[in-house]
Amino acid sequence: MSSAEEYKTQGNDSFRAKDFDKAIELFTKAIEASETPNHVLYSNRSACYASLHRYDKALKDAEECVKINSTWAKGYNRVAAAQFGKGDLKDAQRSYEKALELDPANQMAKSGLQDIASEASQSIPGPDMGLGKIFSNPELIENLKKNPKTADYMKDPELVEKVKRLQKNPSSVSQDLFSDPRLMTIVAAILGVDLKMGAGGEGGEGGEGGEGGEGEAEGEAEAETGSKAEIQTEAEAEIPSQETAETIPVPSEKQQADNFKAEGNDFYKARKFDDAIEKYNKAWETYQDVTYLNNRAAAEFEKGDYDGAISTCQKAVEEGRSKHADYTVISKSFARIGSCYVKKDDLKKAVEFFEKSLTEHRTGPTLTKLRAAQRELKKRESEAYMDKDKAEEARERGNANFKKGDWPAAVKEYTEMVKRDPSDPRGYSNRAAALSKLMSFPDAIRDSEEAIKRDPNFIRAYIRKANAEMAMKKYKSADDTLQKAREVEQKNGQLNSPQMMEIQQLLEKALTQRFAPMEGETYEQTMKRVQQDPEVVEIMSDPVMQTILQQAQNNPAALQEHMKNPEVYRKVMILMSAGIIRTR
Structure with missing residues (x-):
């Protein structure tokens, strides 16, 4: 039986894969299996319900979360998100404000309050910046999903909802642009503008998944899509609100550090990684912005200094935590550590850090890397476990248990045989025989089919499959299976073999049972x-x-x-x- 932690891990995987219904089922099992009430589990399930726009249930779980732990800011974010979804803007505002009381640096709460202000302003008429006609296009959402610059963004249900709100009220675009920087890219894509932010020229090739994509410098405008992009400064990558831009000047040290970063980016594009690292170091020494560390790690990665890149990313995480850096920055640090461990061929560590990255921020490229690492790790573990001699020992133990009538023990040993030597059809066929004794006929059929795949001339597997099909009263299927077995024996010249006689007897039995009267059926009904x-x-x-x-x-x-x-x-x-x- 799985533990609450195992169900939680499986639920997180389903959530990342956007299978929200499955995630809800798993988090529910985790809640039921938990010895004490766990606020995180209710928070996670609330997020699933909210993703499905089932806000009443999302709110109920979020309220249970803060009831269990009233000092956890994220719980109030969940409450606010559900209230916002229900249209209760005042209650949502109070909940976000409560989250900020507990955690003044909480980015989710700040963003939520901006969304509320934007939503509230929709009732106030204002200029639509000439976008009214464009946003009213009924094909807008589908067009954005097809556009390579915005396709990844449109996988986020929350962002899709924002675009839909703009369709209803284009005049709110000026406020929404500053509540979510991604909307700037969307507006640019709608207008057909090649958005170039910052002073740098065009960047070189190297997005996620492209050539050299693992080591791309931080701030590339289209890193997620792998297209040509431009190096941006951190200030440009995160567009502040109008009020912030007017009242908070950029420190001169930050400006100087960004200049060093821009020089480093130029060296990075030219693949002069030592020079790039030197400039990123100067940027960090001038102004403590974690982005500079991530850029240095990118250059170290491309240089092949994976230990150095890991050390730099670990420092980025540590410094980022202390400075309340955005979760996306921390996520990139963890993801790059995972990529380094892939290069070092330490897949267990790679999986660990990809999972940490996804916990901070879910992205498609990182999820793809995680799945690839998990598949390769499972494949290697399976190959390392293979041993034909041990497989034969397991078969002999299974046969001994089968003769004693200990069917569960026989299944266990035949399973061990299959793991030790998946190429041997006898393991599957023997396990099918034991499973049939346990009346697990569907599993017996599947094992028989696996045996036939490995050896299409293995007649015993056909016979065992047919017997299981007849036990399930699938007489037509049994007939088809036996006909294939008969064809194999004929092809091999075994017309008078004992197995051919057995096949013939089973064929007659299958046909007889197929057309036999059913219980309570009259002769006339049977014939009809x-x-x-x-x-x-x-x-x-x-x-x-x-x-x-x-x-x-x-x-x-x-x-x-x-x-x-x-x-x-x-x-x-x-x-x-x-x-x-x-x-x-």
């Missing part, structure tokens, strides 16, 4: 059902079979001659089992 059987109807409508049957009425010996043909033999046997042809 049989005569409507698709295969029987097809045989009776076959002109060749009609001719053969007419000849048989006048000359029964002719039927015996025709039955030397395997196909005619099969059809006649079906008609005899169905009671259409009767022997005296």
Whole structure:
């Protein structure tokens, strides 16, 4: 039985994959399995409900979360998000303000308050910046999903909702642009503008997944899509609100550090990584912005100094935590550590840090890297476990348990055999036999099919599959399986083998049971059902079979001659089992 922590981990994986219904199911199991009430589990399930726009349930879970832990700011963010979704803007504002009381640097709460201000302003008429007609296009959402510059953004349900709100009220665009910087890219894409922010020229190739993508310098405008992008300064990457821009001047040290960063970016694009690292170091020494550390790690990664990149990213995480850096910055640091461990061929560590990155901020490229690392790790562990000698030992133990009638122990040993040598069809076939004894017929069928895949001439697997199908009263399927087995034996010249005789007996049994009267069925009802059987109807409508049957009425010996043909033999046997042809 899985623990609450295991269910939680599985729920997080489903959430990252955007399978919210499955995530809800797993978090519910985690809540039920938890020995004490766990506020994080209710928070996670609330997020799932909110993603599905089921805000009533999202609010109920969020309230339970803060009831369990009233000092956790994120819980109030969950409450506010659900209230916002329900349209209760005043309550949502109070909840976000409560979150900021507990954590003054909480970015989610700050962003939430900006969203509320933007939503409230929609009722106030204002200029639409000439975008009214464009935002009213009914194909807008689909067009944005197809545009490579905005496709990744449109995977975020919250951002899609913002665009829909702008469709309803384009005049609010001036406020919304500053509540979510991604909208600037969306507006630029709608207008067909190549948005170039910052003083640098065009950047070199190198987005996520592109050539050299792992080490891209921080702040590339289109890093997620892998297209040509420009190096940006941190100030440009996160557009402040109008009020902030007017009242908070950029420190001169920051400006000087950004100049060093820009020089470093130029060296990075030219693949002069030592020079780039030197400039990023000067930027960090001038002004403590974690982005500079992430850029240095990118250059170290491209240089092949993976230990150095890991050390730099770890420092970025530590400094970022102390300075309340944005979670996306921390996420990138963790993701790059994971990529470094991939290069170092330490997949367990890579998986660990990719998961940490996704916990901070979920992105498609990082999730793809995690899945690839997990698949490769599982493959290696499986290959390392393979041992033909140990597989044979497991088979012998399984056979001994089978003879004793200890079916569960036999299944366990045959499973061990399959793990040790997946190429041997006997492991699957033997396990199918034991599973049939336990009346687990669907599993027995699957194992028999696996055995046949590995050796299409393995007749015993066909027989075991047919027996399991008959046990499930799937007589037509059993008939098809046995016909394939018969063809294999004929092809191999085994016309008089003991297995061929067994196949023939099973065929007759399958046909008899297929057309036998059902419980409570009268003879007339049975014949009506049989005569409507698709295969029987097809045989009776076959002109060749009609001719053969007419000849048989006048000359029964002719039927015996025709039955030397395997196909005619099969059809006649079906008609005899169905009671259409009767022997005296």
